[in-house]
Amino acid sequence: MTNEKENIVDSSVKKTEEERAVIVRTLRLIKEYKMGSVTTQALRGVDMIIYRGEMIAVMGPSGSGKSTFFNMIGGLDSPSRGRVFIDEVDVAQLSAVELAFLRCHKIGYIFQSYNLLRYMTALENVTAPMVFAGVVEKEAQERGMDLLGLVGLADRWHHKPIQMSGGQQQRVAIARSMANNPTILLCDEPTANLDLKTGREVLDVLVKLNKERHVTVICATHDHRMLNICDRMMWIRDGQIDRIKTRSEVNIEVGSIDGELE
Amino acid sequence: MKTDKKEKIVIENQVRLSTKRTLQISINGIYYRLFRSLVTVAIVAVAVAFMMYMLANSLIGRAVYVESHSNAIEYKVYERWLDWIGPDIDDIDIFRTLGSSSIDDYRVQAIAKWGKIDEDTLKKIMLSAQRSEPYFVYYDELSPGKKYLMAGGIPTGEFFVYMADKKNAAIFKERLEKSGGLTFPGSFDELVQLSNFYISQADIWNNVSSGRTEAINALKAAYSAKSFSEYLADPTDALTGDFIKFGFADSNVDLPLIYSRAKTAKDVRRLNDLLRQSNFRRELSQEMGISNLSLDMDAFAKFYGSKKNQEKFQALVKRTGVNFSMDPDRIEEILKDSQLKQRVMEVEQKTLAYSRGKFGFSIGVIWLIGVSFIVCIVGITNAMLMSVMERFREIATMKCLGATDSLVMSMFVFESCIQGVVGGFLGAILALLLSISVAMIQYGASVLPVLPYDDLGISTLIAMGIGVVLAALASVYPAYVASRLAPMEAMRLE
Known part of the structure; x- marks a missing residue:
């Protein structure tokens, strides 16, 4: 890691949150996609530190590599080069079953297209990760109902995804992501498919989780409402970190960056 | 900040679910996608059913052929025997009779007597005749086109005479070599040698021919000028004795059966003659309510089925005053018999394709089974690949x-095995029922006791097994690939 990059990261946070522990650290992260003879670099050496309990937005135009970055730190895709550490554990060193454990217990995922299992009811979707974790059925159902209550959908537990609106589906997905009480919540454009009102509801739930349960929320997003919510924002452009700002810094400069966000 | 969130992340191995739990999840999965699973099961079932139907159909065909062939032989005994005593036997028939009978057969003994052949010569000729038989069968089974190309289209009876000619043999040899793929039984040289042997025994054939004619003439003299079939229908002990004496039968020949068939044939002929008399025919067809032209034995047999119609028929015979008297029950009996005979012959003809070749199936049938097998493989593979790949x-x-x-792997293996078992079972049972029903329609309900239940049972198991194994194989590979990919790569593949 270069000192220069570390300084950028540190200078933005150190002053206020000095004792915060690092939860995700990436080191010279590179991802290449081969399309026949052409090699495209989606990530071109990303160094990043994310602290425990913070809410961070990863922003950038489409094709900038933010989804790729998101997949790398979630252990959903393997980097071509470079490393991802989650709480000082090198993800690349994990075996398949350890990766499954990580995804099951420590990270919750929220996707732009919800990715609910469409044949299952809301409750069954929420309890699926518990089933994979070997939780007994009764306990899983109780916890599942609690989580549905948390996102305000307890009365819709028996509905299939197709019977619910986009916002409701996304809230089910959030409840599911919290199934095994993860430390990190990874959200890939959680509000992109939603209208303003339902998007707001989803964001509220995310904030609630961050504030009340102290989950580290990492959001890849286009949504400018994130500006008011997130502790920090990180811009990716052409597979590299463009800049990282704290909320207070952004609020001051809000006029100048608004155009860039839309 | 809650304390548990400050804990260091400790990575363990993900728990391994028990087989029972995995199976439960798989069954839940099938239940969730019940409709889609049923579609997959249906495709597997159809593929297995197609193959199973072809297999069962062929097995049933073969069994029915064997049965109807042995029944037909009973009906044919009379005609064959009549042939042996008739004028159409020629030298090659004698030769082939020697090749296909044992030495104590009455025909062989008679031939030896007629031809004044001593025992050593007889044995020599019989051996050559036995060796010649495959060549006759070979030539017999050639297509008319091939016969024409290779031997100028001569009938089987003249094959050896033709081949004994050096020029002809040379042409035959050339064409045989060109045709390549034909399976020739034995060697060309042996064929020529046997042909020449046959020609060289011309004296013996002449002796046999004249000896046989003498014997027939002696028989004819004893029973006036009437045809044998008349005597056969009403036999005496003297007749039986004479047949044996002149070399046309021995104690092994079922003469009573031949007599009874001859009697039936005679009665059928009489009934036929009656139906042909124009006056009576007109009256009867009016009585039956059908056109004059469509009155035949079949129609009459149908009409004669009821007691009321039987009385009508008898009344008609009396009214028209035709010269015909036969017991009503006897009429019913011979009608039934002639229908049964017709039926047996028909069934034998229909199932001829299942009578020869590998496993008793003709090349055409083996092709059909092979194609159905390929269709089954492609169908199941496609269905399983689709059902896995759409779930990446x-x-x-x-x-x-x-x-x-x-x-993930176990779930797909369980799921596809369950689908394969259910689909294979349904398909095999469906095809079994279908093929039995079709056989009953085709050959009549009397086919039921003839069905090869053992073979059908084994092939049902085979068809089911193929269904399960193919379903499992076709889904395991893509599931294996998908389960080992990183999640995002799997999503990209879709």
Whole structure:
């Protein structure tokens, strides 16, 4: 890691949150996609530190590599080069079953297209990760109902995804992501498919989780409402970190960056 | 900040679910996608059913052929025997009779007597005749086109005479070599040698021919000028004795059966003659309510089925005053018999394709079974590949939620095995019922006791097994690939 990059990261946070522990650290992260003879670099050496309990937005135009970055730190895709550490554990060193454990217990995922299992009811979707974790059925159902209550959908537990609106589906997905009480919540454009009102509801739930349960929320997003919510924002452009700002810094400069966000 | 969130992340191995739990999840999965699963099961069932139907159909065909062939032989005994005593036997028939009978057969003994052949010569000729038989069968089974090309289209009876000619033999040899693929029984040289042997025994054939004619003439003299069939229908002990004396039968020949068939044939002929008399025919067809032209034995047999119609028929005979008297029950009996005979012959003809070749099936039938097998493989593979590949996103999602590779794999293996078993079972049973029903329609309900239940049972198991194994194989590979990919890569594949 270069000192220069570390300084950028540190200078933005150190002053206020000095004792915060690092939860995700990436080191010279590179991802290449081969399309026949052409090699495209989606990530071109990303160094990043994310602290425990913070809410961070990863922003950038489409094709900038933010989804790729998101997949790398979630252990959903393997980097071509470079490393991802989650709480000082090198993800690349994990075996398949350890990766499954990580995804099951420590990270919750929220996707732009919800990715609910469409044949299952809301409750069954929420309890699926518990089933994979070997939780007994009764306990899983109780916890599942609690989580549905948390996102305000307890009365819709028996509905299939197709019977619910986009916002409701996304809230089910959030409840599911919290199934095994993860430390990190990874959200890939959680509000992109939603209208303003339902998007707001989803964001509220995310904030609630961050504030009340102290989950580290990492959001890849286009949504400018994130500006008011997130502790920090990180811009990716052409597979590299463009800049990282704290909320207070952004609020001051809000006029100048608004155009860039839309 | 809650204390538990400050804990260091400790990575363990993901728990391994028990087989029972995995099976439960798989069954739940099938239940969730019941309709889609049923579609897959249906495709597997149809593919297995297609193959099973072809297989069962062929097995049933073969069994029915064997049965109807042995029944037909009973009906044919009379005609064959009549041939042996008739004028159409020529030298090659004698030769082939020697090749296909044992030495104590009455025909062989008679031939030896007629031809004044001593025992050593007889044995020599019989051996050559036995060796010649495959060549006759070979030539017999050639297509008319091939016969024409290779031997100028001469009938089987003249084959050896033709081949004994050096020029002809040379042409035959050339064409045989060119045709390549034909399976020739034995060697060309042996064929020529046997042909020459046959020609060289011309004296013996002449002796046999004249000896046989003498014997027939002696028989004819004893029984006036009437045809044998008349005597056969009303036999005496003297007749039986004479047949044996002149070399046309021995105690092994079922003469009573021949007599009874001759009697039936005579009665059928009499009935036929009656139906042909124009006056009576006109009256009867009016009585039956059908056109004059469509009155035949079949129609009459149908009409004669009821007691009321039998009385009508008898009344008509009396009214028209035709010269015909036969017991009503006897009429019913011979009508039934002639229908049964017709039926047996028909069934034998229909199932001829299942009578020869490998496993008793002709080349055409083996092709059909082979093609149905390929269709089955392609159908099942396609169905299973589709059902796995359309779920790559689901696999990816499950992996995001913490499903291990082995869990994903086991789920797909269980699921496809269940689908394969159900589909294979349904398909095989369906095809079995269908093929039995078709056989009953085709050959009549009397086919039921003839069916090869053992073979059908084994082939049902084979068809089911193929269904299960193919279903499992075709889904395991893509599931294996998908389960080992990183979730995002699996999603990209979709």
